[in-house]
Amino acid sequence: MSRWLVLPLGLLLGLLLPLGAAGAGFPELERMVERGFLVSAEAKLLDTGEVLGAIDPQRQLSPASVTKAYLAAAALDRWGPQHRFTTRLASDAELNGSGVVAGDLILEGGGDPALTTEDLWRLAQRLHQRGVREVEGRLVVSQWRFGPVECITTDRCQARTRTANAYSALLSSAGVNYGSWCVSVAPGAAAGQPAQITSCDSQTTIVGIDNQVETQPPNSGTELNAERVTRDDGDVMVLRGQISLNASPREVYRASSDPAQQTARTMTAMLEQAGIAVRQGYTTSVEEPPAAARTLAAVDGKPLQELLLRTMNYSNNFMADVLALNLVDTPRSSLLQAGDAIEHYVAGMPDHGPLIMLSGSGLTTENRTSAHGSNILLESMFHRTALFPSFVASFQSPANGVSRFIQRGSSTFQNHVMLKTGTLNQPIAVRSVSGYFRTLSGRWGVFTVLVNGTATTPWLNWAQVLDPLAEDLERMIEAH
Template identity: 75%
Template sequence: MDPVAMMTRTAARFRCLLLVGASLMPLLVSAAGFTELEKMTERGFQVSAEARLLGDGDRPGEVVGAIEPQRQLSPASVSKAYLAAAALDRWGPQHRFTTRLVSSGELDADGVLRGDLIFEGGGDPALVTEDLWRLAQRLYQAGVREIEGGLVVSQWRFGPVECITTDRCDARSRAANSYSALLSSAGVNYGNWCVNVAPGAAVGEPARVTSCDSQALILGIDNQVETRATGTATEFSAERVTREEGDVMLLRGHIALNAASRDVYRASGDPARQTARTLAAVLDQAGIGIGDGYATSVEPPPASARTLAEVEGESLQELLLHVMNYSNNFMADVLALNLVDAPRATLLQAGEAIQDYVAGLPDHGPVIMLSGSGLTTENRTSASGANALLESMFHRASLFPGFVASFQSPSNGVSRFIRRGSPLVQERIMLKTGTLNQPYAVRAASGYFRARSGRWGVFTALVNGTASTPWLNWAQVLDPLTQDLERMIEAH
């Protein structure tokens, strides 16, 4: 279906759900339990919040705090909790994605492969250069010393994936960040180029720029970073642009002679082509020559192709640690695209796959997912819906350990900004956060808590700004939220 038509259909369905939901919910739900967080509404912010104790033996579940819990708001990266649940439901925690090198060509006695070598992207969201080295080594072990044809990177499962957000659409031509990486089932290194910038040998010389992933540079470099005297400040910018000859890293500024080298990551303009260039360099260093260059394709390998080398990625439960802890948008959306059964998947189809999973959850209510990453404010859910998801996973004994382990504990999580509240609350909650700043501010948090009695509870707080509300930072949300949660934990 045409992507515009799909989006129109999804939006229409959402409007209908909102009308039904609006007719059922009361105009105002008591803020009991969220006395501090409720003050956000007085400043013009839209809030949907709910905390509930889960059923325990003979004791039923119990709502202990709520602010318009059925209100539909943007969850930002809390969307990734939905993706994690849907992925675990589909594949289980030990699932691994496989990447293969295949060919229809014959391998002669001299180790010459008489045909093309095809890299078949398996949709592994955490494929990195080290995996390409393993593939090259296994290809060498299979006896291949030269490829008479070319290297073809096949992204037939999905890619290039049509962008639906401004950052990703802009990244097709230029990118000054790493989070807007474009998507492909044959992507590597999270869709990012990496270069290392170090001071030159003497003051006045250009900085020394090398590739993080190969001995030879595998993308163009426009280096205007000057080496300055020891002790001076180091300030430089990096932007990837796409020119006729391919991707180029523009480097501007200066670096001190005694400064440590720095790795710089920027989204590539074509992740499948990035994989082709990286793998070609790896094969060259492994002593395997390519006669006919490299290319990308959206066609699957021919039926006659046989596997020459393959590598399995990390287990799904390991992938989810990266997706959730570091809120990796590339990994999240690649995982979501894998949920689509048909080839040439789109982000809208991936979102619908998550919605189809949510449709089977008891008492969830309306949800809209246009991406698994939550990178768009058009995603919609409610606090009561997010809690229904958390409660559903809590009762799935085989999946819950892998699911809850992907949430962060404030006391020892990787994100420092969540280390707020008393030691009691920091040690008794696990959460996923979501942040967006454009076109309006979103701060969202969802996860589990343990009451003093030992009972498990779930909580979700979605705070959305508007065009007229002031700037929103995490302290403004987490400070009152943790105060409210501490009282709930103490009271039960």
């Protein structure tokens, strides 16, 4: 009797393939591995589960802002696409016949990640419509749900004293304008004069301004440098540079040092403009409003599906982490608890594998997932018929997305792919991409590519990742 074992042809071929064939389907992208980068990649069809390409798909790497896809899925699962977060003005004091609130007015932050000055103005108008003309006490901004939230990333910790960006905004359930100040810079009346700088949201100045911008002759160019610093009297926007006499106004955004304090200052300005006087100023609180507090005015935020579109398309870290903090059932939540809530949601997905989430934004470089795990998440949402339209709508099409850097590759790639990207530069370089594709025959597929640098490969740009990925995905799309 023959002692030879007869193997299925597919298995036999698999055993004969060289080790480098682990990158089959991603021949262009695999060159990143040869250059020393850490890569986890996988692409597969959803109708059959056929894997079209893979490079170490179970490897745990940093996903950067691809983390936000996990947050979006968890949020839709928890609340549904039409959920709205409510912000209200309340008081346990009496409102007398003369329109005077005989005590404090409380703004209760409802955890709305997209609360804006427009919403605060609407609250002020509704309070005025209610007959309120004066508050004898203080305006108290309550962030009892969460805030101030402990910073666990370098940029956010530094932003407590100074910052030159808006992406590192600190977090609160009562934050406004994505936790950032905005000022408008316009040319002065003549060359040589200081620029005109005002708050974007009010006729009166809300944030302190240190104006070192000079107006220059027409067509001389505009160069602005802005930093928000915290001084003894509060936040100050320090602006330097020049603006051309015929230039249009420029808006400059920088993270505030205390988002609840920012809300208090902005709400006070809105009340003043509405003709409502607050006699004892403003303060912030981490205490829940008294049970006896009656709602005097309220405003509902935008539906969750619209919040996710903004969070994902613009990769807004403030919105992502505020949404994640809302997932925690207990008050005074932390980013670590928010990460636990996302992990708990994913734990119900068979075959996902390990997951580490320390935030919902991906700013925490310790977040870890794999290409295979990320694809399991995408596949899970694809089969959630009531949620999938809102989920996939938050991914960008390279042909029409808001991010110009993804507009590359052939028309096949640009028009058959929907994706979310992630970027980190410190302490390691990360470029990650995850999303859906449609083949030429109309079949749905998912793909995830995580590329992490090392100490010996510190430089990484999007062309190095997106260009080869576009070529590899184009072949898959056209072949099926």
